[in-house]
Amino acid sequence: xxxxxxxxxxxxxxxxxxxxxxxxxxxxxxxxxxxxxxxxxxxxxxxxxxxxxxxxxxxxxxxxxxxxxxxxxxxxxxxxxxxxxxxxxxxxxxxxxxxxxxxxxxxxxxxxxxxxxxxxxxxxxxxxxxxxxxxxxxxxxxxxxxxxxxxxxxxxxxxxxxxxxxxxxxxxxxxxxxxxxxxxxxxxxxxxxxxxxxxxxxxxxxxxxxxxxxxxxxxxxxxxxxxxxxxxxxxxxxxxxxxxxxxxxxxxxxxxxxxxxxxxxxxxxxxxxxxxxxxxxxxxx
Amino acid sequence: xxxxxxxxxxxxxxxxxxxxxxxxxxxxxxxxxxxxxxxxxxxxxxxxxxxxxxxxxxxxxxxxxxxxxxxxxxxxxxxxxxxxxxxxxxxxxxxxxxxxxxxxxxxxxxxxxxxxxxxxxxxxxxxxxxxxxxxxxxxxxxxxxxxxxxxxxxxxxxxxxxxxxxxxxxxxxxxxxxxxxxxxxxxxxxxxxxxxxxxxxxxxxxxxxxxxxxxxxxxxxxxxxx
Numbered sequence: 351x352x353x354x355x356x357x358x359x360x361x362x363x364x365x366x367x368x369x370x371x372x373x374x375x376x377x378x379x380x381x382x383x384x385x386x387x388x389x390x391x392x393x394x395x396x397x398x399x400x401x402x403x404x405x406x407x408x409x410x411x412x413x414x415x416x417x418x419x420x421x422x423x424x425x426x427x428x429x430x431x432x433x434x435x436x437x438x439x440x441x442x443x444x445x446x447x448x449x450x451x452x453x454x455x456x457x458x459x460x461x462x463x464x465x466x467x468x469x470x471x472x473x474x475x476x477x478x479x480x481x482x483x484x485x486x487x488x489x490x491x492x493x494x495x496x497x498x499x500x501x502x503x504x505x506x507x508x509x510x511x512x513x514x515x516x517x518x519x520x521x522x523x524x525x526x527x528x529x530x531x532x533x534x535x536x537x538x539x540x541x542x543x544x545x546x547x548x549x550x551x552x553x554x555x556x557x558x559x560x561x562x563x564x565x566x567x568x569x570x571x572x573x574x575x576x577x578x579x580x581x582x583x584x585x586x587x588x589x590x591x592x593x594x595x596x597x598x599x600x601x602x603x604x605x606x607x608x609x610x611x612x613x614x615x616x617x618x619x620x621x622x623x624x625x626x627x628x629x630x631x632x633x634x635x
Numbered sequence: 636x637x638x639x640x641x642x643x644x645x646x647x648x649x650x651x652x653x654x655x656x657x658x659x660x661x662x663x664x665x666x667x668x669x670x671x672x673x674x675x676x677x678x679x680x681x682x683x684x685x686x687x688x689x690x691x692x693x694x695x696x697x698x699x700x701x702x703x704x705x706x707x708x709x710x711x712x713x714x715x716x717x718x719x720x721x722x723x724x725x726x727x728x729x730x731x732x733x734x735x736x737x738x739x740x741x742x743x744x745x746x747x748x749x750x751x752x753x754x755x756x757x758x759x760x761x762x763x764x765x766x767x768x769x770x771x772x773x774x775x776x777x778x779x780x781x782x783x784x785x786x787x788x789x790x791x792x793x794x795x796x797x798x799x800x801x802x803x804x805x806x807x808x809x810x811x812x813x814x815x816x817x818x819x820x821x822x823x824x825x826x827x828x829x830x831x832x833x834x835x836x837x838x839x840x841x842x843x844x845x846x847x848x849x850x851x852x853x854x855x856x857x858x859x860x861x
Contacts, residue, residue, distance in 0.1 A: 582708075583706055586706075586708070618708045618709060618712070619708070619709060619712060619713070619845060620709065620710075620713075620845035621709055626709075627709050627710060630708045630709050631637075631707070631708060631709050631710065631711045632637040632640065633637075
């Protein structure tokens with residue numbers, strides 16, 4: 351029972367809110383890629399033009415947009431994969447930690463060592479699970495502690511427990527979802543700075559997709575992750591920042607343009623551009 | 636274009652407006668029952684709440700299904716969330732109408748002054764107007780109409796204070812004191828209905844601006860809708 355002479359003190363000190371405990375906003379982080387007026391042409395056709403955006407470190411950045419909008423073309427610029435396409439020309443500047451990766455004297459192999467890539471279809475080498483992961487480090491001369499390096503990469507890719515007893519088996523014996531995680535392990539075995547994922551889950555079932563999404567989330571404390579996805583809900587689920595690309599039609603030509611780039615929350619609750627609104631709400635076309 | 640999704644969303648919104656029209660009828664019935672001491676009408680108002688609840692539940696279920704299957708985003712998401720909130724506000728208003736109807740039956744045989752009934756009539760009419768404006772501002776996505784609810788609510792609050800002052804002057808007799816207590820609750824119910832109408836206006840504002848904001852703030856009473 352309470353008596354009159356007992357007072358319950360009320361704590362009126364400042365209360366830390368859940369909002370304040372959250373990680374800093376993406377734009378407060380280091381800029382990893384500073385893309386300035388980037389354009390790509392294939393022969394006489396313009397794939398994308400006038401792209402300006404900053405990609406921040408240790409967050410997941412997603413590119414969404416309709417087929418043919420140039421989002422895959424764009425992600426391939428980030429590690430100079432377009433160099434391998436005959437007739438492709440890149441204009442503008444793409445600064446990676448302040449250095450133009452299309453500048454004179456930049457070695458594209460070194461670019462791709464720092465900026466790894468995983469593709470739509472799992473594409474393991476027809477070798478053992480172990481050799482798939484060890485291949486990159488061996489080529490780059492990182493031969494010291496190779497077993498530990500392979501184990502670490504497979505563990506980071508959330509695959510180790512499933513394959514540790516059959517490392518010498520062919521990688522092709524794995525399921526599609528496991529093969530894709532193996533490709534992620536292969537990409538991170540050489541300790542890149544950035545991992546690019548081009549539709550990494552589009553060939554996978556929902557369970558394997560969820561595993562890849564969970565993995566991306568786990569990896570972002572160590573890597574900068576950029577993903578292209580057809581699946582808008584996937585972008586909404588995993589990405590911190592989202593860029594919406596669309597097609598601009600003029601003079602009978604179709605060019606991919608960056609329409610809007612913002613925090614994922616903002617893009618999916620209150621997009622600034624009508625074209626984004628129409629696309630994310632399914633009113634497109 | 637996701638046609639079936641749009642159809643479902645349109646159906647939810649029209650059901651919401653149906654619910655709003657029922658609340659308006661319940662409110663008019665409750666005020667009339669009180670003024671005319673019509674117990675039969677009061678019973679009708681009480682029973683009528685089932686019709687409101689039916690819409691309320693249909694909207695809740697519809698939203699649950701829509702969220703589970705359609706993952707609405709952007710303005711669609713804001714509309715779904717606004718409907719969810721407005722649905723609850725309307726259901727609460729209907730509950731207050733039931734409260735007024737029940738209180739009207741509990742009144743012992745006291746003859747109130749016409750001035751006193753005029754006060755309730757005024758509050759009731761203002762609340763009706765507010766509900767209409769709230770629903771219209773939602774239907775027409777009209778931000779300035781939604782914001783105008785704050786001013787109207789002040790009139791309801793003022794009328795509430797007048798009613799309470801008159802109740803205090805009713806007299807000492809036990810019967811009168813009991814009557815006065817019941818009428819304070821009626822007045823309070825009407826005042827709360829006005830508050831819920833303002834809350835609906837805030838949902839309209841959220842729908843249109845994507846910003847969560849209160850039109851008025853208890854700790855900063857001078858702040859007003861911009």
